[in-house]
Amino acid sequence: MRPQRLLHEALPRAAAAAGDKPAVIVEGRAYSYAQLLDAATRLGGALQARGVARGDRVAVYMDNTWPCVVSIYAILMAGGAFLVVNPQTKADKLAFILEDSGARILLSDGHLAVEINAALAQLPAPPVLICSGDATALPAALAFDDMLAQAPLQALATPTIPLDLAALIYTSGSTGNPKGVMQTHQSMLFATGSLVDYLRLDPDDRILCALPLAFDYGLYQLLMSVHLGATLVLERSFTYPAQVFARMREFEVTVFPAVPTMFAMLLSFHSREPLLFEHVRRVTNTAAALPDDFGSRLREVFPAALIYRMYGLTECKRVSYLEPELAESRPGSVGKAIPGTELYLLSAQGEPVAPGESGILYVRGPHVMLGYWNRPDLTAHMLKPGKLPGERVLCTQDLFRMDSEGFLYFVGRSDDIIKTRGEKVSPAEVENVLHGIAGVREAAIIGVPDELLGQAIRAYVVLNPGVTLSERQVRAHCSARLENFMVPRDVVFCEDLPKTTTGKVSRKLLAQADTEASPA
Structure with missing residues (x-):
């Protein structure tokens, strides 16, 4: 057997080895490797028929769903490069990402129609829209299910090589606009193999993913699972922990990846109603350091697991x-x-x-x-x-x-970027939203240490004379325009902000003053 060279080549291999094995279990429903290969091949052919060629960017703006998984592999099989956009992303940022990436096609969910319509209206040449679910509010959209049903099942030929682009992963930048990290087939395949190596995973593993596939930590749970021919237990989120725990028991999950906020929710639940997951043998953490007291308490919940700390x-x-x-x-x-x-x-x-x-x-x-x-x-x-x-x-x-x-x-x-809940946040991006509030004269964002989040977002706001705003009003304005993890946890109103000698607001001086003002 020749060595794997392209990221998606793991899928047909897994299907050939065990076609009936569950590749992904989405909210309790199992889809086999044969089904995933069939759906990805058909959609990949449909994408090629609509002009997708080697290196073309295709955006995926979806929740953690079966269509999202199919879309990622279909784009790769068609020769394109995928970019998964967080479904919490608002219209302005979505429009920027679509225009910046030059995405030819946007695959999305019907329930995101409000943001999609607002984003596409900003673009001089909107991408072709393919939509799963109810698309009545998106009259120009092609139906995802119809494309799968109508596309022929045939081998896809592409000239892709390992140095070609496999994905753009957008992350916050210091300028306020997100930037697309270019990863090739070679780089992503190597990373996947290295992760599988040190985590000591095997094809019998059942990997939970309640992290967004738009977050590279979540995305690689899928890539590792298919690389191994293992099974991914995919949940939309960790918003309802009891539901996730029930799935973990039902499908005997063996790998539990999380960030400190998820562990905090788990341990809070455990303190009220003891949890025990004896099948879990790997627990992984990244985004921020686990608090010291979490270790012993997690071992109560996962007695057979090795607990990995990573950066x-x-x-x-x-x-x-x-x-x-x-x-x-x-x-x-x-x-x-x-x-x-x-x-x-x-x-x-x-x-x-x-x-x-x-x-x-x-x-x-x-x-x-x-x-x-x-x-x-x-x-x-x-x-x-x-x-x-x-x-x-x-x-x-x-x-x-x-x-x-x-x-x-x-x-x-050593830079301005705030890392919270495993996500990168540009202070400039949040500040731009704050400056859009009527009556705000100046605003600055800093990250403050938080045991669970890594850093929490704190906003300092200076109002014009005579203006009155509440913390709730500021947060509501931000919530309407930013992803949830970017909304400031704290809003502090002040009379002035520290400046550099050139008159520019200094986040460094503000952070120093904040530290000095905080209780020891």
Whole structure:
């Protein structure tokens, strides 16, 4: 058998090996590998018939559903590059992403019609719209189910090679507009294999995913599952934990990936009604460090599980992991480089730092992004000359310490981006929304430490004389225009904001003042 070279080649292999095996269980309904291959092949052919060719971008704006899973693999099989957009995304950002990516086609859900219509109205050349579910509010949309039913089942030929684009993963940028991280088939296939390696997964695993597929942590649960020929238990969200827990028991989930906020909800539920998942053998955490007291309590819930602490960023998927057996002997560490990659620290001047000293973390490996779509300036900020002539490595812009044995310890972020709930938030993007509120003179956003979120978003707002606004009104305005994770947790009204010598609002000075004002 020839080696796998393209990301989606795992699907026909899994279908050939065990076609009747459940590939994905969506909200309790099982779909086999044969069904997934059939649906993805048909939709892929329909996409090609509508002009999708190698490298063309196709957007997926859906909840965690069967059509979303089919769409991702269909786009790859057609030779295109997928971009999954969070279904919480509002119209203005959706329009920006569609225009910036040059997406030829948008696959979406009918219940998102309000945002879709508002977004498409902003575009001079809207993409072709394919919609699942009730599309009565989207009269121009093609029906997802009709396309599957009408498309012939035939092998799809594409000239795709491993260096071609597989996905654009949009993440917040310091300018306020999201930026598309370019990942190739080669980089995503390598990352998938490395994750499977260090997590010690196998085809018998049943992996839960209650994380958005638009979030790379959620997306890779799907990619790992198909790569292995395992089963993905897919939920729309973790909003109703009791329902998720019931599915975990019913389908004997073996892998539980989550972020600290989900673990907090789980442990809160556990304190009221004891939970026990004896089938779970892997628990993974990223986005923010788990609070120290979570470890022993999680072992009550998952007595047979290895608990992994990890660190990563969208630009390379995963950076490091801590072997579960070392959790007690290496408190606070996020471990070492994932298999097949290398990490090192440099000072701001580009010089190596001694063990125990803080430095900027650099990542070297096949999983590093190609760059940011249409943003050579931002690409140059993150990709730097490497150890070999012509090589580029990822400069994370994050500060770490490394001990004499190579274990990493997070120190802090060196840029303005706030990382909350595992998502990156641009302060400028939230500030732009705040400045759109009538009566707001100035506004600034900072991230403040939070045990569960990693960072919480705090807004400082200066009002014009005579204007009265409540925290509730500010948050409601933001909720109507931003994804939920971008809405400020705190709104602080003040008379002025600290400025630099050039008169620019200084988030750094604001953060310092905030720290000094906070109780010890």
